[in-house]
Amino acid sequence: MSTPAITARGLRKSYGSQAVLDGIDLDVAPGTVFSLLGPNGAGKTTTVNILSTLIRPDAGTVSVAGHDLATDPDGIRTAIGLTGQFSAVDTLLTGAENLQLMADLHHLPRREGRARAAELLGRFELTEAAGKTPATYSGGMRRKLDLAMTLVGDPAVIFLDEPTTGLDPRSRRTMWDIIRGLVADGVTIFLTTQYLEEADQLADRVAVLDGGRVVAEGRPDELKRRVPGGHLRLRFADPTALHRAADLFAGSTPDTEALALRVPTDGTVPALRAVLAQLDASAVPVDTLTVHTPDLDDVFLSLTGQRTGPTRELVP
Incomplete structure (x- = not known):
């Protein structure tokens, strides 16, 4: 069996007296999509922030792309990409300049950086908008540029924290196709989402986080079979x-x-x-x-007791 792309054991994090993560274990196979679901305050973003080295856990061990969080955080940073809930593009730079900036931050030679930027602009269908600032882009275009910037360093593992929030259905499905393409190329995706359908469509495995603990994990079809009503x-x-x-x-x-x-x-x-x-x-x-058969709505409701709205979203 291949070595997991992400491993976490006994992960704990508290803020004051509030335990956000209470000893979670995770294993993410390489070249797959792993989706973390949970209501507001369950610890999804905290988990992403720990795994991507943005914050340190109070306890537990983490390995990402073969690098140990405690001894080699720089190795993790070199191997990963992170797209957060909010677009991180610079609205004063053009699309091409945003990508070139990321190439410079990754210390790519100038010619290689320009070639990489041009490749990504074409891959994300942003070539015609390359000379425009993101302030003129639609929401979907900005999210595509944000993800393209994440890919400049050719990461082995990408953390996507609610990447399609606020996008219209067409833009959301375009992003799904991009994610599937990345996985087909061997990239590992760690996905948090407020859209249950998104996890159902994309994830090879799903973990449900509630009260700082993983209350269920498995393939989407396995989780659905645990819920009565089929x-x-x-x-x-x-x-x-x-x-x-x-x-x-x-x-x-x-x-x-x-x-x-x-x-x-x-x-x-x-x-x-x-x-x-x-x-x-x-x-x-x-x-x-x-x-x-029961869907992930039923799984989520039965495991967490949270309500979902008519658009089948989790609480953001």
Whole structure:
């Protein structure tokens, strides 16, 4: 097995008497997206700030890209990129000048820095805006420039702290495509987000942070299976077939008006096959079948007790 890109053990951080992180453990595989979810005050940004060397933990060990936080923080800084909640571009410089500034800070030779800036402007479809200041950019363009600046140093690990907050749906999906492209190139992404759909779309693994502790971790589909509420919805052509099917499955709920039957299930393929096999063995014809599984909204609510709004956002 490959060495984790990020490892944290027993991570603790308090401010006064308030424990923000209370002994969390994390393992992030290289070339994957790891998403940290949690309500306001759960410790997401504090975790990012510790892992990216911005603040020190009170206790615990951290390794990022093979570098130990306690003994080699400079090695971590060389290996990572960080895009925070708010755009860090200089609005007095043009897009190209912002990238060139980052190249200078990374001590790239002048010619190499210009080439890197031009490459990133093209990659993020900002070439036409290169000579303009970010004050004239849309929100999505500024976020793309911000991420492009993060990539100047060719980091192995990138921390994205709520990178799409405030973006319209089109710009958000553009950013998702960029993130997928980075992972395809072998970059490791550590993502915090207030959009549950974003974590569901992007993350290979998700950890839910609440009260300073990791209360659940796993692949999105694994977390969804832990939450009750998954079911199959079967529709029938006539009441006779509906009632025959209802007699087959204990705990099922018939809807005589819609000629539909709700059958509890964990949503796995074996469970689906078992239902279909039982219907087939009893010669009960089914018109349509729909699988309904819990989503990350359900996971979040069941684990943290927080409410999400109609836009499926976490509390920012």
